[in-house]
Amino acid sequence: MIDRGAARDVAERAARESYGKLLAYLARRCGGLEPAEDALADAFTAALERWPVAGIPRVPEAWLLVTAKRRILDRQRREERAGRFHDRLAAAARDAERHFEEPAELGDDRLALMFACANPAIAIDVRAPLILQAILGLDAARIASAFLVAPAAMSQRLVRAKRKIAQARVPLDIPGPDEFAERLDAVLAAIYATFAEGWGDPEGSDGRTRGLAAEAIWLARALAASCPDEPEATGLLALMLYADARREARRDLAGDFVPLDEQDATRWNSAAIDEAEALLVRAAAHRRAGRFQLEAAIQSAHVARRFGGTPDWRAIVALYDELYRITGSPVVALNRVAALGRLHGPVAALDALALLEGDARLRDYQPYWAARADLLARAGRRAEALDAYARAAGLTVDPAVRRYFGTRMEAIRALDA
Amino acid sequence: MKYMLMLFFDEAGWGAMSEEETTRAIGAYAAYTSALREAGVYAGGDRLGPVASATTVKVGSDGKTSVLDGPYAETKEQLGGYYLIDVPDMDAALAWAARCPCASHGTVEVRPLMVMVPAPV
Numbered sequence: 001m002i003d004r005g006a007a008r009d010v011a012e013r014a015a016r017e018s019y020g021k022l023l024a025y026l027a028r029r030c031g032g033l034e035p036a037e038d039a040l041a042d043a044f045t046a047a048l049e050r051w052p053v054a055g056i057p058r059v060p061e062a063w064l065l066v067t068a069k070r071r072i073l074d075r076q077r078r079e080e081r082a083g084r085f086h087d088r089l090a091a092a093a094r095d096a097e098r099h100f101e102e103p104a105e106l107g108d109d110r111l112a113l114m115f116a117c118a119n120p121a122i123a124i125d126v127r128a129p130l131i132l133q134a135i136l137g138l139d140a141a142r143i144a145s146a147f148l149v150a151p152a153a154m155s156q157r158l159v160r161a162k163r164k165i166a167q168a169r170v171p172l173d174i175p176g177p178d179e180f181a182e183r184l185d186a187v188l189a190a191i192y193a194t195f196a197e198g199w200g201d202p203e204g205s206d207g208r209t210r211g212l213a214a215e216a217i218w219l220a221r222a223l224a225a226s227c228p229d230e231p232e233a234t235g236l237l238a239l240m241l242y243a244d245a246r247r248e249a250r251r252d253l254a255g256d257f258v259p260l261d262e263q264d265a266t267r268w269n270s271a272a273i274d275e276a277e278a279l280l281v282r283a284a285a286h287r288r289a290g291r292f293q294l295e296a297a298i299q300s301a302h303v304a305r306r307f308g309g310t311p312d313w314r315a316i317v318a319l320y321d322e323l324y325r326i327t328g329s330p331v332v333a334l335n336r337v338a339a340l341g342r343l344h345g346p347v348a349a350l351d352a353l354a355l356l357e358g359d360a361r362l363r364d365y366q367p368y369w370a371a372r373a374d375l376l377a378r379a380g381r382r383a384e385a386l387d388a389y390a391r392a393a394g395l396t397v398d399p400a401v402r403r404y405f406g407t408r409m410e411a412i413r414a415l416d417a
Numbered sequence: 418m419k420y421m422l423m424l425f426f427d428e429a430g431w432g433a434m435s436e437e438e439t440t441r442a443i444g445a446y447a448a449y450t451s452a453l454r455e456a457g458v459y460a461g462g463d464r465l466g467p468v469a470s471a472t473t474v475k476v477g478s479d480g481k482t483s484v485l486d487g488p489y490a491e492t493k494e495q496l497g498g499y500y501l502i503d504v505p506d507m508d509a510a511l512a513w514a515a516r517c518p519c520a521s522h523g524t525v526e527v528r529p530l531m532v533m534v535p536a537p538v
Binding site: 396 | 441448451512518521
């Protein structure tokens with residue numbers, strides 16, 4: 001009899017590291033996503049009952065896989081749909097042990113499952129949640145919290161998406177060369193959406209979803225290792241590492257928000273930045289620029305400050321121009337305006353910002369009001385700056401960022417007093 | 418679709434703040450309220466009087482009334498205010514709830530309103 005807690009630890013570690021691999025393997029070979037999920041959940045339950053009594057198996061993943069497969073088999077028997085299914089299961093059982101030698105990359109199964117989750121048939125806002133559930137085994141409640149959706153609604157959306165995968169016969173395969181690049185974009189976008197939820201808005205940080213950024217980096221790392229010839233996969237990983245490297249520096253010791261320009265560069269994670277720089281160089285060698293490489297390059301220009309340099313604002317504006325050409329995103333246009341403010345001053349930037357004023361997509365977008373407030377304050381238009389800061393404060397979810405806007409407003413009022 | 422955001426927080430925490438902190442907290446709520454208005458989703462809202470001013474009324478099955486001093490439930494965090502917002506769905510309601518200052522110093526409960534149709538006369 002071994003310690004129940006130890007068995008639970010091993011099961012949890014196996015779940016953390018191998019859930020997606022096991023699920024992908026079962027889903028592709030044994031009849032689809034939902035039966036695989038049910039069987040795997042049963043196998044984990046069985047492990048928690050069995051391991052404390054019988055001891056932890058030598059290869060826990062293989063034990064879980066064989067157990068899950070038996071569950072599927074039982075169910076198939078009950079449903080009287082035996083036959084060639086058994087042959088497939090027998091074949092799967094034979095390579096079970098061999099399969100769990102833990103490759104560094106995703107392996108075909110998980111990669112294929114990711115492509116299925118980000119299939120065009122799946123609603124765009126469910127793709128990232130689906131990947132988190134299928135590959136990392138996160139439960140619906142945690143995913144719901146991260147994406148600010150009611151847990152019941154998130155469960156329902158995930159169930160519906162899985163039905164769609166089954167009913168629409170969304171292939172659990174890696175797309176062929178014709179489709180690969182386009183479909184990879186959807187996978188990358190879903191991973192980045194996960195990171196963005198974990199990161200909060202680009203200026204803020206939020207403890208609630210902090211773990212999600214790490215999950216996104218894990219996914220991107222695994223994906224980049226699986227697709228070494230796809231510079232955008234490498235670019236995405238670089239981008240997220242640059243941003244994550246500054247995580248600690250976004251708060252001072254009192255827990256107050258510190259904007260990028262004022263961050264203590266010695267508090268940036270230089271190992272992560274070094275890795276990001278190396279990844280970006282490797283991606284650029286393919287000479288196929290894309291959205292994520294450009295965003296990573298902008299991040300690279302920002303971190304020049306760590307060796308006492310200043311960001312090259314001309315280069316940053318040029319990178320945003322190129323990024324805007326590719327994406328047409330109003331958020332990119334907004335960031336370009338902010339960079340322009342550093343290059344040519346607040347008055348020129350406010351002229352550029354005026355072109356974005358009517359865009360409904362920016363109306364309730366906190367960083368828009370924060371950028372606008374900053375430019376107005378620097379241009380000496382204090383009353384308008386106060387209004388814009390108040391609007392930004394009313395739109396943020398982050399109490400530290402809300403306090404920061406309050407401090408800025410007090411500073412402006414002090415000038416008028 | 419209308420939703421009510423019910424703001425639960427510890428009243429004592431408000432009382433214990435310095436004048437400067439109180440000014441800031443009021444400013445944060447004012448900013449949030451104006452963001453709701455500017456977004457065109459504001460449908461009402463107020464702060465409630467202190468819990469000490471609450472009185473509870475109940476009529477038993479025997480028809481006897483009872484009137485008691487104090488709130489319906491004694492809890493650490495009390496209903497202290499509400500917002501009514503008009504947004505397309507629960508996702509949007511939750512996004513606004515998260516922006517409410519109370520979400521970080523207390524708890525915000527979000528409930529859809531069931532709109533009553535007046536009975537035919």
